[in-house]
Amino acid sequence: MKRREFFKTCSTVGGASLLCSSGAFPLMSPLHAADPVYQHEARWYEKIPHKRVKCLLCPRECVVDDRERGYCGVRENYDGIYYTLVHSRPCTYHIDPIEKKPLFHFLPGTQAFSMATVGCNVDCQFCQNWQISQIRPEQADNLDLPPARVVEMTREAGAPSIAYTYSEPVIFSEYMVDTAVEGNKYGIRSVMISNGYIQEKPMRELAEVLSAVKIDLKAFTEKYYRDVVAGELKPVLDTLVLLKKLDIWTEIVYLVVPTLNDGDKEFRDLAKWMKGNLGTDIPVHFTRFYPQYKLQNLPPTPVGTLERAAEISRAEGMRFVYVGNVPGHKDENTRCPACGKVLIQRRGFWIIQNRISEGKCPDCGEKIPGIWT
Ligand code: SF4
Structure with missing residues (x-):
């Protein structure tokens, strides 16, 4: 259903408190790119006939009609020009330990000014932050935080870095680039906490201003990516190889979900691929799953499974292997x-x-x- 039809349908069945397609959220007045507040033109797209646009930010390559939005819900075509609706409009920020991202080989023991806008370009069934990742800008109370203000707040907090995190920063890449550039003027470093589902060109441009990246490699099979993530594995692997080539400090997190991505063969295939394509120095964190969002039917990951994943990775030669979400575990x-x-x-x-x-x-x-x- 197209966006206008969606709003029309919603408005005929109950008003502001009805459910929308992304879950049980009140539908606020739709904002749109006609409002000068949201007229920040997107950076990676091309115009195609009939006032349509093709988004070139992530591998979905959404083709978007006039007055419609892409899959992530935060990019809108207005009169043939594509706009991001979330530049300078985060829905949340916190000061977090960098270990929470987790980045273990990047300024350990420091704090990161951590922020997110709404929106995501995939739909993981286990998402911990689905309340913000799976909604549209009009469904959240957004702040007005231009890049200079974010950097000012980071400096006031005494944090040496800004982390783009919680939802999926790929979908607010323009805001991320502008904030990172501003931060770099003051020696504030920027780190992207991402699913890595992004095209090469924007990733290269981001790499010029970022200091580190954490990639959630959610499994090592296309089937899992298709069925559980609503994405694709191959572009994520391509991103990891690109980051290695660009010499950006990168760590990998693999959330181990019982019965879905926890087989020995998958762990071994992953370790062999990392060793062959990224080298043995890249840290990999095997983290514990807890029932969330659409995956409430599975138990938390047994600690023994995480240890098995870590053992297999080490046996294949990986040198920095961690167990995550198990406070006090020796492999932290x-x-x-x-x-x-x-x-x-x-x-x-x-x-x-x-x-x-x-x-x-x-x-x-x-x-x-x-x-x-
Ligand atoms: S960033 Fe959003 S609009 Fe662009 S291709 Fe990806 S999902 Fe589609």
Whole structure:
């Protein structure tokens, strides 16, 4: 159903408190790109005949009619020009430990000014933040935070980085680029916490202003991506290879969902692929699933399954393998891959001890990859 038909249908069955297609949210007055407040032209798209546009930001390549929106719900065609409706309009921000992202080899023990707009370009059945990722801008109370104000607030908080996180920053890439550029003027670094479902050109442009990226690699089969994520695996793998080529510090998170992506073969295939395409230094976090959103029928991941995934990865040669969402687990710690000593001791999001000195193990001198200062 097209957007205008959708609103028309909604308006005939009950007004502001009715359910909409994305869930049980009140439908507010539709905002649209005709309003000068939202007239920030999108950066990655092409115009095609009959006032239509083709979005070139993510692999979906939505073809959008005049007065309609793309799949992510935050980009609108108005008179043949494509606009982002969420530039400078985050729906939430917090100050978080960088370990919460999680980034374990990037400025450990520091805080990140963390922000998101509504919207996402996939629909993971296990989404932890579906209340913001699966809605449209008019369904949230959005703030007015231009890039300069975000940077000012980050500096006031004494945080050395800004994290674009919670929902999917790919869909607010223009805002992310502009904020990162502003932050870089003051030595504030930017990190993208993303699904990696993005086209090469925008990723290259983002890489010029970002300092680190965390990619949620949600499984290692196209079937899972199709059935559980509503996306595709191949473009995400391409993004990881591109980030490696561009030398952007990257960490991978793999959320292990019982029965759906937890087979030994899948863990082994993943480890072999990482080793062959990204090298053995990229950190990989196997994190625990808890029932969420549309996946309420599955139990939390057994800790033994996470340990098995970690063991298989290490056996294949990966040097920095973590177990996540299990506070107090020994595999939250960073160990020197050469001498085996604990270098960073963590509990949950907190650093108990950091012994890395000038990027090296203080005991054997092994260089530990990451961004430490
Ligand atoms: S960013 Fe949004 S509009 Fe663009 S192709 Fe992806 S889902 Fe479609």
